[in-house]
Amino acid sequence: MMKDGHGHGHGHDDNLEKVVAYDLNTLQKVEEYEVGNHPAHVSTTQDGNIVVVSNSGDNTVTIINRESAELATVPVGEYPHGLRISVDQKFVFIANMKSADMSIVDLETKKK
Numbered sequence: 196m197m198k199d200g201h202g203h204g205h206g207h208d209d210n211l212e213k214v215v216a217y218d219l220n221t222l223q224k225v226e227e228y229e230v231g232n233h234p235a236h237v238s239t240t241q242d243g244n245i246v247v248v249s250n251s252g253d254n255t256v257t258i259i260n261r262e263s264a265e266l267a268t269v270p271v272g273e274y275p276h277g278l279r280i281s282v283d284q285k286f287v288f289i290a291n292m293k294s295a296d297m298s299i300v301d302l303e304t305k306k307k
Contacts, residue, residue: 273291
């Protein structure tokens with residue numbers, strides 16, 4: 196999914212990187228989305244429709260709506276890394292490694 200195959204892209208340039216989805220039965224690529232620089236972690240809602248990617252290289256998260264193919268980029272703290280979607284599927288909690296804090300993003304409004 197990322198450059199080195201374990202969820203951590205190591206491209207530190209200004210190029211956007213990609214998240215790619217594969218059909219696990221056929222191993223065929225079914226979707227591809229451009230996200231921010233140095234994507235680190237990916238989390239999905241329980242139904243798999245909403246995908247959130249932490250972009251450590253540009254201090255953002257990308258929220259992907261797979262049904263509508265809409266993408267939103269939300270600024271968060273410095274070097275966002277780990278993230279988790281709340282049990283009620285309304286918020287994503289992001290650990291910001293360099294600013295030593297946490298951002299909470301509303302998945303409906305796409306605002307911090």
